[in-house]
Amino acid sequence: MTEWYRKHLGLTTNPYGATFEWYEGSDSTKKAQTQWTPFSEKTKYFEPSTKDFMINYRVENLVSLVSELKKENVTIVDTIETFDYGKFVHILDAEGNKVQLWEPKD
Known part of the structure; x- marks a missing residue:
């Protein structure tokens, strides 16, 4: 999935998915991140959920x-x-x- 999003939508990916950097509104000098990570539909990583x-x-x-x-x-x-x-x-x-x-x- 990560490769598909890189190839077709141009996401800059890493082994964990893609990281989106942004700056916190209350402190525009403080960088933060949102991490997007796709998993196989057969993953057990989310268990016990x-x-x-x-x-x-x-x-x-x-x-x-x-x-x-x-x-x-x-x-x-x-x-x-x-x-x-x-x-x-x-x-x-x-x-x-x-x-x-x-x-x-x-």
């Missing part, structure tokens, strides 16, 4: 947030993973949608 999409939210202090979410009985799908570009964890929202929380290393 039965939906065919996932939303990723940028957050601050992921460890503290996960601690608070646990207190509120939010389903935490996995453990926090740390990469050179930030920390990630997955949760389920009230409708069972898988949500990725990302604390970027800016």
Whole structure:
């Protein structure tokens, strides 16, 4: 799918899809990103959700947030993973949608 969008719509793609950069309205000097990543229709990456999409939210202090979410009985799908570009964890929202929380290393 990534290749199809690159070829036919001219998206500048990377191994994860395409990154769209923009500037935050409240601080026009602060760059932000929106990531678009297609997955195979047979992917199991979104499990345990039965939906065919996932939303990723940028957050601050992921460890503290996960601690608070646990207190509120939010389903935490996995453990926090740390990469050179930030920390990630997955949760389920009230409708069972898988949500990725990302604390970027800016």
